[in-house]
Amino acid sequence: MIKIVVGPDDFDIGVETQQVAGQGGGAIASFVGQVRDDGNLASLELEHYPAMTQKALRQIAETALSEWALHAVTIVHRVGKLAVGDNIVLVVTGSDHRGAAxxxxxxxxxxxxxxxxxxxxxxGTDGTTKWIEERESDVAASEKWQK
Amino acid sequence: MTGSLNIIYFAWVRERLGIDQEQIALADGIETIGDIVAMLSDRGADYADIFSDVGKLRFALDQDYGLPATPIGAARELAIFPPVTGG
Known part of the structure; x- marks a missing residue:
């Protein structure tokens, strides 16, 4: 089962985790990304490409389902204006074994x-705005999965 | 090939252009994503600043990633944006 949610609303980690657990298996893994306080951040605005976002996330989830023995994948990603400490992204995977999850x-x-x-x-707290740039470490982390 | 293509822009590309999308006519000789980017780059200094370095940009043709060499074909929508930074 794949569940993808993209929108402004916050998510409940407990509810989402229970939902994945309900699909079977006994190994549930999750990751939550939040807005990090780097000292002078006032807010974060998340823009996306609605027509492509669902498609891209679904493709990633389908690849995960084909590579690992999973019962369920949930991806929730928020968009719009967020404050320090707010949830941004949630990924939950459910499998029979922890390795796959x-x-x-x-x-x-x-x-x-x-x-x-x-x-x-x-x-920033001083009112200046800045688009975040791509990080080389993220690119390397993504590429390491290409076999 | 003639026809038209909707180009949509995101993040700093959208902000610097001051528009989020535009419709362009596909003239003869425009066959790839790279051809369109070169055409945009030729519009003036502001455009050249944004579009001359394709390494700073990412492209999606009908919501699938493409490269400068990717043919436009029958696609309806080209998105031009910076490398993504979600998560």
Whole structure:
């Protein structure tokens, strides 16, 4: 089962985890990404390409399902204006064994960061704005899954 | 080939252009994503600043990633944006 949600609303980690657990298996892995406080961040704006976002996330989830023995994959990604400490992204994977659950969760996050069409814009406490740039470490993390 | 293509822009590309999309006519000789980017780059200095370095840009043709060498074919929508930074 694949569940993809993209929108402004926050998510409940407990509810999403229970839903994945309900699909079977006994190994549930999850990752939550939040807005990091780097000292002078006032807010973060997340823009996306609606027509492509669902498609890109679904492709990543389908690849995970074909590579690992999974019962369920849930990906939730928020868009719009977020504050420090707010949830941004949630990935939950369910399998019979922890290896598949943890690895596939890591794979989904690594691919999401370099493929899914989202862009972050920071507004600092001094009012200045800045588009976040791609990080080489993220690109390397994503490429390591290409066999 | 003649026809038209909707180009949509995101993030700093959209902000610097001041528009989020435009419709362009596909003239003869425009066959690839790279041809369109070269045409945009030729519009003036502001455009050249944004479009001359394709390494800073990513492209999606009908919502699938493409490269400068990718043919436009029968696609309806070309998206031009910076490398993604979600997650």
């Amino acid at each position: 943890i690895e596939s969760c890591s794979f989904i996050m690594d691919r999401l960061k370099t493929v899914a069409p989202f862009w972050k814009k920071e507004t």
